[in-house]
Amino acid sequence: MPKGIKDCTGPIVRAFPYRAKRMMTKENGMLLSIADALGSRAIRATRSLGKMGMFLGASLARAAVPPYRVHNIVKQIHFIGVKSVFVIVLTAAFTGMVLALQGYYTLRKFGSEGLLGSAVALSLIRELGPVLSALMVTGRAGSALTAEIGIMRIGEQIDSLETMGIDPIRFLVAPRLLAFLLAVPLLTAIFDVIGIFGGYLVGVKLLGVNAGAYLGQMESSVVLGDVTNGIWKSLAFALLIAWVCTFKGYFARHGAEGVSRATTSAVVVSSVLVLVCDYFITSVLL
Amino acid sequence: MRVGNDGTRAGLDPQASDGKEWVCKPCHIGPYTGPKHEPVLRLIDVEKTLDGRKVLDGVTLEIPRGQITAIIGLSGAGKSLLLKHMIGLMRPDRGQVLLDGVDINRLTRRELYDARNRFGMLFQSGALFDSLSVFENVAFPLREKTGTPEGELREKVRGILRKVGLEKAEEKFPDELSGGMVRRVALARAVVTDPEIILFDEPTTGLDPIIRNSILNLICRTYHEHHFTMVMVSHDLPDIFQRCQYVAVVHDGRVVEVGTPEEIQKSVDPFVRQLVDGDIAGPVQLM
Numbered sequence: 001m002p003k004g005i006k007d008c009t010g011p012i013v014r015a016f017p018y019r020a021k022r023m024m025t026k027e028n029g030m031l032l033s034i035a036d037a038l039g040s041r042a043i044r045a046t047r048s049l050g051k052m053g054m055f056l057g058a059s060l061a062r063a064a065v066p067p068y069r070v071h072n073i074v075k076q077i078h079f080i081g082v083k084s085v086f087v088i089v090l091t092a093a094f095t096g097m098v099l100a101l102q103g104y105y106t107l108r109k110f111g112s113e114g115l116l117g118s119a120v121a122l123s124l125i126r127e128l129g130p131v132l133s134a135l136m137v138t139g140r141a142g143s144a145l146t147a148e149i150g151i152m153r154i155g156e157q158i159d160s161l162e163t164m165g166i167d168p169i170r171f172l173v174a175p176r177l178l179a180f181l182l183a184v185p186l187l188t189a190i191f192d193v194i195g196i197f198g199g200y201l202v203g204v205k206l207l208g209v210n211a212g213a214y215l216g217q218m219e220s221s222v223v224l225g226d227v228t229n230g231i232w233k234s235l236a237f238a239l240l241i242a243w244v245c246t247f248k249g250y251f252a253r254h255g256a257e258g259v260s261r262a263t264t265s266a267v268v269v270s271s272v273l274v275l276v277c278d279y280f281i282t283s284v285l286l
Numbered sequence: 287m288r289v290g291n292d293g294t295r296a297g298l299d300p301q302a303s304d305g306k307e308w309v310c311k312p313c314h315i316g317p318y319t320g321p322k323h324e325p326v327l328r329l330i331d332v333e334k335t336l337d338g339r340k341v342l343d344g345v346t347l348e349i350p351r352g353q354i355t356a357i358i359g360l361s362g363a364g365k366s367l368l369l370k371h372m373i374g375l376m377r378p379d380r381g382q383v384l385l386d387g388v389d390i391n392r393l394t395r396r397e398l399y400d401a402r403n404r405f406g407m408l409f410q411s412g413a414l415f416d417s418l419s420v421f422e423n424v425a426f427p428l429r430e431k432t433g434t435p436e437g438e439l440r441e442k443v444r445g446i447l448r449k450v451g452l453e454k455a456e457e458k459f460p461d462e463l464s465g466g467m468v469r470r471v472a473l474a475r476a477v478v479t480d481p482e483i484i485l486f487d488e489p490t491t492g493l494d495p496i497i498r499n500s501i502l503n504l505i506c507r508t509y510h511e512h513h514f515t516m517v518m519v520s521h522d523l524p525d526i527f528q529r530c531q532y533v534a535v536v537h538d539g540r541v542v543e544v545g546t547p548e549e550i551q552k553s554v555d556p557f558v559r560q561l562v563d564g565d566i567a568g569p570v571q572l573m
Contacts, residue, residue, distance in 0.1 A: 160413035
C-alpha cells in the first residue's frame with residue numbers, strides 16, 4: 001500500500017473498499033485521507049445531532065405525559081427560578097440604568113429625550129430581557145444542572161435508577177425541562193420590569209427626564225405583540241438551555257474531568273445557541 | 287475459621303463433593319427447595335464491542351434460579367459488562383439475554399422496566415443518591431415503585447437498616463459514610479423491594495478484611511432469608527468459593543470455565559489455575 005494512506009480506514013474506504021483500493025495511488029492517497037477524515041467528522045456530527053434530537057424528543061414526550069412529578073418540578077423551579085432572582089434583579093437594574101444613560105445622551109442630540117422610556121422598554125422587552133435572562137440562567141442554573149446530572153452519570157446513579165426500573169429521563173430530565181419552561185419566562189418578566197425601573201431611576205431621577213414623558217411614551221409605544229414576542233423568545237431559550245444542559249450532563253463520560261468538560265461545553269453551546277436563535281426568532285417574529 | 291461481627295462462624299461450607307445437599311453451617315438452613323436447576327437467566331453467544339475492542343466474545347452462561355453464582359476473572363475481563371447485559375443496561379451486538387426464556391433486548395422500554403422490577407443491583411461504588419439521606423436512599427425504590435403506605439414503608443426501611451447495622455445512621459448523607467457503610471446501605475437498597483434476582487458488582491472490593499467479611503455475611507444471611515438468585519462479581523479469592531454454589535471464570539470476554547467451587551479449584555485449565563493460585567507465572571503475563 002502506498003505510503004501516506006496506510007491508516008486510511010475511514011467511512012469512505014469502509015463503504016467502498018474495492019473502489020478505494022483501485023484509487024490508492026500515491027498521488028490521490030492524500031486526497032482520500034482528507035476526504036475520509038472529513039467524512040468521519042461529518043458522520044460523527046450527524047450522529048451526535050441525531051442523538052441530541054432523539055434525546056429532546058424523548059424528554060418532551062416524558063414531560064408531556066403524566067404522571068407529573070409535581071414535587072420535583074416545584075423543587076427545580078425553586079432552584080432555577082427563585083434562586084436566580086437576585087442575579088436577574090441585579091443584572092436587569094444595571095442593564096436598564098446603562099440603557100437609560102446611553103439612550104439619554106444619544107436622544108438628546110436629536111432633542112428626543114422624551115422617548116427615553118420607549119427606547120429602554122422596547123430594548124428590554126423585545127431583546128435584552130429574554131437574551132440576558134437566558135444567559136444569566138445558563139450561567140447560574142444550566143451549568144449546575146449539567147454538573148449535577150453529569151456527576152450522577154459518572155457515579156452510576158443514573159444506571160442505578162435504570163436498574164430499579166425507573167426511567168431516568170422521566171425522573172431527572174422531564175421535571176427540569178418543565179421547570180425551565182415555567183421559570184425562564186417569569187424571570188424574563190422580572191428582568192423587564194426591574195430594567196425599566198432602573199432606566200427610570202437614571203433617566204428621571206438622575207438625568208431629569210420628565211417622569212410623565214418616560215412612562216407615557218413607554219405606554220404608547222409598547223404593544224402586546226412586543227410582550228408576546230419576548231415571551232416566545234424566553235420559552236424558546238428555556239427549551240434550548242434545558243435541552244443542551246441536560247444532554248451534556250446525561251452523556252458525560254470520563255470522570256471528574258469529563259463532567260468539567262461537559263459543564264463548560266453546556267454553557268458555551270447554550271449561550272451561543274441563544275444568540276443564534278435570537279436572530280432567527282427575531283427575523284421570523286418581526 | 288472465620289468469625290463474623292456477630293460472633294458466628296461466617297461463610298458457607300464448600301459445595302459438598304460427595305453429592306450431599308449444600309448446607310450453610312452458620313445459618314443451619316437448608317438449600318433452596320424450588321426448581322433450582324432451571325436457569326432464570328441465560329446468555330447465549332453474547333458479543334459486545336466497545337471503542338473497537340471486543341469486550342464480550344461469544345459468552346454463553348446460565349444463571350441457576352435460587353443459587354449464588356460467582357463470576358471471577360481478571361480486571362477488565364468483562365465481568366461487570368456481563369452484569370450490565372443481564373439487567374439490560376447494555377445491549378449486546380450479537381446474541382441473546384433470556385430472562386425466563388424472554389429475550390430482554392426485544393422488550394419495549396416499558397416491558398424492560400417491568401422486567402427490571404425483578405432485579406436488585408449493588409454497584410461497586412454503591413451508586414447512592416448524593417442528595418438523599420441513608421433512610422431516603424433505602425426508601426427510594428419503595429416510594430417510586432410500590433404503593434407502600436408511609437407507616438409500613440418506614441417500618442420496613444428501619445427494619446432493613448437495623449439488619450445491616452445502620453439504624454443510627456439513617457439521617458446521614460452518603461458523603462458522611464465510610465466505604466463499608468456505603469456498601470451496606472447499597473445492599474439494603476438492593477434488597478428492600480424483595481427482588482427475585484440480585485446482581486452484585488464487586489461488593490467488597492477495596493474494603494478491609496473485617497468489613498469485607500461482615501458484608502459477605504450480610505449477603506449470606508440475606509440469601510438464606512429470601513433465597514434470591516444472586517450473581518456476584520468478585521475478586522475475593524478464595525473466600526468467594528465458600529459462599530457460592532456455582533462459579534463462572536471469565537477471561538478476555540469469554541467464559542472459560544463454569545462449575546462448582548470445588549471443580550473450579552481443581553481445574554487444570556492453565557488460566558483458571560493461575561487465577562485461583564494467584565500465580566505471577568502462567569498464561570497471563572502482566573509485566
